[in-house]
Amino acid sequence: MLFTAPLKSNSVRIMLLGSGELGKEVAIEAQRLGIEVIAVDRYEGAPAHLVAHRSHVVNMQDTEAVLELIRSEMPDFILPEIEAISIDALFKAEAEGFHVIPNAEAVNKTMNRKNIRKFAAEELGLKTGPYEFVKTREELEAAAGRLGYPCVVKPVMSSSGHGQSVMKSEADLDRSWEMAKEARGDASELIVEAFIAFDYEITMLTARNGFETVFCEPIGHIQRDGDYVFSWQPMQMSDVAKERAQAIAKAITDGLGGRGIFGVELFIQGDEVYFSEVSPRPHDTGMVTLITQSQSEFALHLRAVLGLPLGFTFYGGGASAAYKATAESFAPVVDVDDTLFDDNSYVRVFGKPESHPGRRLAVALVYDEPEAALAKARTIIEKVSDH
Numbered sequence: 523m524l525f526t527a528p529l530k531s532n533s534v535r536i537m538l539l540g541s542g543e544l545g546k547e548v549a550i551e552a553q554r555l556g557i558e559v560i561a562v563d564r565y566e567g568a569p570a571h572l573v574a575h576r577s578h579v580v581n582m583q584d585t586e587a588v589l590e591l592i593r594s595e596m597p598d599f600i601l602p603e604i605e606a607i608s609i610d611a612l613f614k615a616e617a618e619g620f621h622v623i624p625n626a627e628a629v630n631k632t633m634n635r636k637n638i639r640k641f642a643a644e645e646l647g648l649k650t651g652p653y654e655f656v657k658t659r660e661e662l663e664a665a666a667g668r669l670g671y672p673c674v675v676k677p678v679m680s681s682s683g684h685g686q687s688v689m690k691s692e693a694d695l696d697r698s699w700e701m702a703k704e705a706r707g708d709a710s711e712l713i714v715e716a717f718i719a720f721d722y723e724i725t726m727l728t729a730r731n732g733f734e735t736v737f738c739e740p741i742g743h744i745q746r747d748g749d750y751v752f753s754w755q756p757m758q759m760s761d762v763a764k765e766r767a768q769a770i771a772k773a774i775t776d777g778l779g780g781r782g783i784f785g786v787e788l789f790i791q792g793d794e795v796y797f798s799e800v801s802p803r804p805h806d807t808g809m810v811t812l813i814t815q816s817q818s819e820f821a822l823h824l825r826a827v828l829g830l831p832l833g834f835t836f837y838g839g840g841a842s843a844a845y846k847a848t849a850e851s852f853a854p855v856v857d858v859d860d861t862l863f864d865d866n867s868y869v870r871v872f873g874k875p876e877s878h879p880g881r882r883l884a885v886a887l888v889y890d891e892p893e894a895a896l897a898k899a900r901t902i903i904e905k906v907s908d909h
């Protein structure tokens with residue numbers, strides 16, 4: 523379905539598989555277009571559940587349960603929002619004629635580090651750092667010996683840094699092995715990557731709707747323990763590095779195909795650009811676009827899904843800072859000091875029904891030149907609290 527004719531909003535139904543903070547913003551954009559939203563996640567009261575027409579709780583790894591839900595709701599578009607979804611359910615749904623965004627094979631490739639790394643580096647010939655895959659503690663030690671220290675260890679399926687660690691020397695082997703094995707996701711195999719001492723890293727948000735591809739201004743970000751804490755836009759890059767970054771983003775998104783927005787993660791060293799990984803959906807570092815663009819990454823995702831034009835205005839610099847829980851709670855309260863409300867900044871609280879230390883609960887957004895915006899976003903986050 524490609525909308526070359528007027529969009530009949532009320533007759534479109536989307537199903538979000540995963541209903542976190544990113545899905546919540548997609549749901550709100552869909553609501554604005556009059557689209558029916560079905561939000562699905564593994565727990566009740568997930569952020570997108572709060573703003574959907576209907577919500578469901580299901581074990582997302584249970585093929586039959588996910589398929590049954592798809593068949594009963596009959597969505598026009600299925601939008602995976604997390605990585606840990608039964609891929610068999612998506613393949614089967616696609617075979618039955620359902621439209622998976624961007625497509626089931628792209629989801630399959632990107633949910634698994636082995637698939638996407640092999641596709642990017644070995645099939646498309648994109649530049650990445652050296653890497654190996656291991657299944658045992660002995661193979662890990664041997665691979666690290668060949669790649670050299672420091673190196674980075676990650677389960678083949680994980681996100682937000684879960685199970686990820688940097689090994690500085692052989693002394694870290696046991697700790698990294700245990701950390702990877704204990705993570706949620708699929709740790710039956712691990713990727714070991716040479717540590718890239720990048721100057722900075724970016725997300726190149728890339729949207730494709732079937733007849734055009736657009737890039738957002740590069741988003742610089744800082745990660746702690748493999749999880750995003752700050753992002754800003756635009757990241758200043760040399761013309762050469764920016765062109766290379768866009769070329770890689772175009773190649774990987776064309777390679778994956780389908781419609782939607784993608785978060786292409788890249789490491790930059792001088793003018794060299796290394797492909798790291800890609801999300802076939804909005805990216806957490808891209809929350810900054812809520813304040814910097816006329817069409818945020820969430821609005822662009824939806825437009826791309828619907829086959830609508832992808833034009834947007836970049837208003838100018840901005841930054842985001844993630845607020846992470848400090849407490850364990852079954853009804854977390856996020857306190858946002860009233861002095862934090864001003865002309866060019868705000869805090870968005872996701873409404874997660876449970877917190878544990880380190881879980882992302884809110885984001886601060888600031889519109890200003892990137893450096894000033896980042897400094898302010900940091901200050902805001904320091905003044906937010908939870909209990």
Ligand SMILES: Nc1ncnc2c1ncn2[C@@H]1O[C@H](COP(=O)(O)OP(=O)(O)OP(=O)(O)O)[C@@H](O)[C@H]1O
Nearest residue numbers: 674680681682683684715716717718745748749750
């Ligand atoms: N080979 C590497 N060299 C240097 N830093 C790395 C390397 N791999 C990962 N990192 C750092 O760890 C961060 C998280 O890594 P990665 O994106 O692979 O994990 P993730 O769990 O998939 O994260 P997310 O789901 O949030 O995107 C990167 O953004 C980067 O800061």
Ligand SMILES: NCC(=O)N[C@@H]1O[C@H](COP(=O)([O-])[O-])[C@@H](O)[C@H]1O
Nearest residue numbers: 540541542543544545681682806881
């Ligand atoms: N890096 C991926 C990412 O940011 N994903 C976002 O976090 C949610 C899970 O949060 P939770 O772990 O707090 O449930 C996901 O549903 C998605 O919105």
Ligand SMILES: [Mg+2]
Nearest residue numbers: 682787798799
């Ligand atoms: Mg990442």
